[in-house]
Amino acid sequence: FQRTVIGERSVIMVRDVDGSVNVVENVCAHRGMRFCRERHGNRKDFFCPYHQWNYSLKGDLQGVPFRRGVKQDGKVNGGMPKDFKLEEHGLTKLKVATRGGVVFASFDHNVESFEEFLGPTILHYFDRLFNGRKLVVLGYRRQRIPGNWKLMQENIKDPYHPGLLHTWFSTFGLWRADNKSELKMDERFRHAAMISTRGQSGKNERGRWSGVNSFMDQMKVLTIHDCSTSFPTRWCGGPECSDDYKFPERDHSAAGQSVSTRHIQPNGHGSLDFVWTHFAFEDDTPEMLERRLIQANLFGPAGFVSADDGEVIELFQEGFEQKPAYRSVIEMGGHEIGDIEYKITPGLIRGMYAYWREAMGEYYCPRYVCLLARSNGGI
Ligand code: FES
Ligand SMILES: [Fe+2]
Incomplete structure (x- = not known):
């Protein structure tokens, strides 16, 4: 059990x-x-x-x-x-x-089927990651973060920040502004998928495609940039590094050769546990297993990501408690809610709160009222 x-x-x-x-x-x-x-x-x-x-x-x-x-x-x-x-x-x-070795459960016995819940678009990305290959657990990591659980949802759905906050990603060229990206949602905006393929631009002059000046052409993380056929990665010859998020609390991601799930576990309104499970596949070679372990250790609070998301969420929580009437600005890329073909946008957050309002009715979180009302063609 x-x-x-x-x-x-x-x-x-x-x-x-x-x-x-x-x-x-x-x-x-x-x-x-x-x-x-x-x-x-x-x-x-x-x-x-x-x-x-x-x-x-x-x-x-x-x-x-x-x-x-x-x-x-x-x-x-x-x-x-x-x-x-x-x-x-x-x-x-x-x-x-259950699907592809992953178990979902609901207290509501009248809930729609899991496939209907995800919808065909998100199901496609879910099946890519969990395609029936037997999984083994590499390890767990648990973080207790003093912030509301929705702040972590917002953070995961915010591809605007990684290259700017986690400067390590940009420095090593793992995050590039010219990555070809797509952000997709189901029709009720409950879930989302973020798909990236490495950009093909040439030299990074004055931060043109890294988006930041800290990029160093000569620095590479060998475990991720090695495109040898014995270690095919999603970065080499494509197609994808993908993340898919299930409302309200699940994220499944594949980056390089790491495969992990992240589970948001709320503790009251001001605290959450962020639980990572890192996976390998049963038929992995010992070399691949070691590679997955190394990559799993690049992420998280003890990894190389520079400032960790947990630190930011703590500061977010403090900011909102200090100024409760504050309205976030989530307008980059426009006010619309729908699929997007680039990633410097909080568009998935607009979708998340559109569904939040639908689910909560009159008890919706007031933080995004103005923007969402406008984006829905209202006031
Ligand atoms: S046996 Fe469980 S509370 Fe008594
Ligand atoms: Fe982050």
Whole structure:
């Protein structure tokens, strides 16, 4: 099993004896305790340590200590009432969808299918990354960031910043303003994909295609720029470095030869855990495995990305708390919401808040009201 969260709700994903995957809420049906504390492990069943109620891997209640009371002096004391039924007191079960080795779950059993949820455009990029090749986990990285979870969503959907904030990317030519890029969304703007192919311009005179002056032509990260056929990368001969984001909290990315997911886990309104899982494939050679490990370590707070996104989000949060009525400017590239063929734009953020308003109704986040109202042809 693997313990994780959906929003702020703790859930357990577990493989059943028949190979299927169940997801149940990590809250005991007795008195509401979060009974599972390990992050992962193997179990034949689950039990809650408080009063040892026992559940099957499907979440069905199987046993209740002293259910029939305690016999004392020829008399039975206590016990559950006669109308108590085990089948009415299981764990909350979630609807599960699996595709390409990735498991998604929802508390809503009437939710649309996973394929309908993503829509054909985003599904295409999802399938490119998770095409059924067997994955193995290389490792995890967890960051607790003092900021609202939506700030991380915005940050991931903001391809305007990487070459400017993470100067390392530009210095080594990994981020180039002349990369051919496309930003695509599903029709309700819930999800997005950002696809980049390396630019083909010649010499970088006065930062023409790096976009910044810190670029150094001679510096290369060998593990990424090596185009040998034994280590084909998405940067060499194309086509893509891709990132696809599922609303509200999942990001799957492939850059160079690293494959990772990033999970935004909110802790209240002012804090989030940012959880990376780095993957390899089961049939990787030892050399490829090492290469994926090196690349995985380039990213994240201990990587080479210069200032980390987590630092920025902390400062964002402080800024918004100081000036709550502040309105962000997300107008670069226009006010419209739709697919875009370049990346210096916050267009995906406009899409994200269009869907946020739809989902939240009158309780939408007020930060982008003006811009989005205008972009929708309103006031
Ligand atoms: S709270 Fe779980 S068994 Fe009592
Ligand atoms: Fe970033």
